[in-house]
Amino acid sequence: MRSIVRILGTARELWHLYLGIIVGAVAIAATALLMPFVIARATDVVVSMVGGKGGTVTTLLWLAGGLLVLSLANSVLTNLTGYWGDLMATRLRAILSRRYFRKLLKLPQRYYDNELTGTIISRLNRSITSITDFLQMFSNNFFPMLITVFAVLVISLVYSPWLALLLIIIYPTFVWLTALTSKRWQVWEHQKNEHYDIAGGRFAEVIGQMRVVKSFVTERDELKKFGDHYNDAVGLTGEQSAYWHKMDTLRRAVLDVVFFVIFAIIFVQTAQGAFSIGVMVMLIQLVNMAKQPVTGMSYLVDTTQRAIAGSHEYFKVMGEIDEPNNPLELDESGAAQPTVEWREDDPVVAFDDVSFGYGDTTELVLNDINLAIDRGERVAFVGESGGGKTTLVNLLMKLYPATSGTVEVHGQSVRDVPSELLRREIGVVFQDASLFSGTIRENIAYGIDDVTDEQLETAARRANAMSFISRLKDGFDTEIGERGIKLSGGQKQRLSVARALLKDAPILILDEATSSLDTKSERAVQAGLDELMEGRTTVIIAHRLSTISTVDRIVTLREGRIDEIGTPAELATTDGIYAELLALQGSTSRADKAKLARYDIVR
Template structure:
């Protein structure tokens, strides 16, 4: 419960709704409590008239009118408070969802290496939904009921201390018995959530790669895997629900005994003259009102436990350490964007004794890398798959911190430079075009605040993309679908080149954008890349020997260390990795093709 209260505290801007719900709950409780008193008075009047002891019909009519007024007031206040509760819940959902997404945008790349995309989405939906559903239920019905119960206990104390004691005993007893049950219940609930997260993660992966699934005819296997997690969740629910309802039966049996004692006391004391019939009716109504939250406690506790589990998961994500110098932190704090004195001298990029290892492992992917890259130079990284080529680029963009050593850009350590300023100096064209749903215009201008049509056309023309864009019915406003699914591979890559051209960053990183394209598409994209590389310091993660042959220098990596550095001509004769690749490129043997694949090289 502490975590739920903490969530309410983090959404302090909703205090007007909290206050309105409290006032409404008091009004609901007051009108609900007055009704039994009116009925008790009417009962006594009826008994008096029937017994010939006085009383008037007009009094009964006025009491009936009072009941009508109280009922109408109760209905109005119940719905007004419910309206506020609904508004609070949806606003809280918006706040929590925004903060969750904000937090995800702040987290370092390392976090996403260890989480499935679908799991992150599933966690958002489940945790926040469980929290808001609980608070909506609590504010709309249970909170007014709690105030009513407290008032009933006070009233009961006035009429019969013994009844008040029995009512007071009920609630802590029920909560204690429920708490004992909840410990085992929560274990099962977390296990079920794990299955839901895994199933949700796989679901998102399959939907996002449906062409692969259909191509390999794995529909049955994917459905079986997906269904298996839900079958396991069903099995856990059978145990969880069976245990819960067995214990609930025991709890209710204990309560029934207590209420038996309460009713027995009421009936006997009324028969003995301690209470009038009206007071007995009043007390029975109050006891029934007090009984309602107890009988509904199982649903409340069930909803509460789900909310607690959800809030724990929410705060677990929120407790993750942010990426250092994240742009969102600077925007939130209101701090001015710091200025950086970029050095215009060489080297533009330098790695000085850089080592790096992922996670908690002691195994290093990169070991003591030292390398300098000058302005306008084109450098290709070549090495075995998993040998650290992409990792070097990730360290340059500060997606990961170096374990040891220093990475510098324009004379500044990337560790000290705000991420936003650093990444604005770097343009990237990935092997996968990495487009978003939306229009061509939105994708080319991604990350740039204001772009004119002329700038868009210039970038598209230089990327060799304007021709196919003009042929589309809606031109730059054409919707391209999720990840650009409506475009060919070559078209998507040309848009990514245009995006990098429009960014106009002095440093360029190419994760060999043509390696997966056919010859015609490769020529079109390569023309755009040549335009893009002009005058920029470029790092190429090489996948084609034809690309490697045109660079200024080649850096070969072997087992996480720099093996050789030199021009293509120099390394062609040294007998190292590059020379070996050149010798293999004309071979058609299976073994030689396998060696090329080890180095991520395609023909």
């Protein structure tokens, strides 16, 4: 429960709604509690009139009018407080969702290497929904009821200490018995959530790669895996629910016995003259009002447990360590935006004794990398798949921190430079064009404010993309679908080149964007890349020998270490990796093709 209180504390801007709900709950309880007193008085008047001992119809009508006023007030207050509760829950959901998304944007790349996208989304929906559903139910229904119960206990104490004692015993006993049950319930709930997360993660992957699923005819397998997780969740729910309801039956049986004793005391004491008929009716109503929360306690506890489980998951994500110098972290601190004195002389990029390993493993992916890249130089990395080519550019962009050594850009260690300022110096064109749903305009101008049509057209023309954009009915305002699904591979890559051109960063990283394209598309994209590389310091993860042959220097990597550095002409005469690739390029044998594939090289 502390975690839910913690969530309420983090959303202090909703204090006026919290206060309104509290005041409303007190007022609802007051109107509800006054009704039994009015009914008791009316009952005594009726009994008196039937017995010929006095009383008037006018008195009864006034009492009935009082009941009407109280009932109407109760209805208005209940709905007003319910409105505040709904508003609070929705606004809290918005606050928690924004903070969750903000946190995800602040987390380092390493976090996403270990999490499925669908799992992250599933966790967001489940944890925040369970929290807000509980608070909505609690504020709209149970909180007013709890205040009523407290008042009932006080009133019962005035009329009969024994009644008050029995009522006081009921609640802690019920909560204690429920807490014993909850320990096992929580274990099952966590197990179910794991199945939901895995199923949700796989669901998102399959939907995002439906063409692969269909081409390999794996619909049955995917459906079976997805269904198996839900079947396991159903099985766990059966055990969980059977145990919960068995224990709930026992708890309710104990309560029924206690309430039997309470009603028996009221009836006997009334018969003995301790209470009037009106007081007896009032006490019965008050006891029933006190009984309501107990009978609904199972639902409350069930909802509370889901909220507690959800809040644990929420705070687990919120407790992850942020990426150092993240732009959002700087915004939250309120500090002035930092500046960097970039060095103008060479080298532009430098790796100084850099080693790197993923996670907690002691195995290093990169070992003792020393490399300097000058202004305007084009450098290609060549090596076996998994040999550290992509890792090098990830370190350059500070997606991961180097295990040891220093990576420098413009003479500044990337460890010390704010991520935003560093990444604004670097443009990237990925091998798989990374586009978003929306328009062509939004994708080319991604991350850049106040882009004019003239700037868009210039970038698109230089990227050789204007030829197909101009043929589209809506031009730059054409919707391209999720991940640009409505465009061809060549068209998507030309948009990603245009995006990098518009960014106009002095350092360029190319995870060679033409390796998976047909010849015609490759020519169009390569023309854009040539335009993009002009005058920039370019780092290329090479996948085509034709690209490698045009660079200034080649860096070959073997088992995470630099094997050779030199111009294409120099390395062509050695016995190294590049010379081997040149010898293999004309071969048609299966073994030689396999060797090329091992180096991520396509013909």
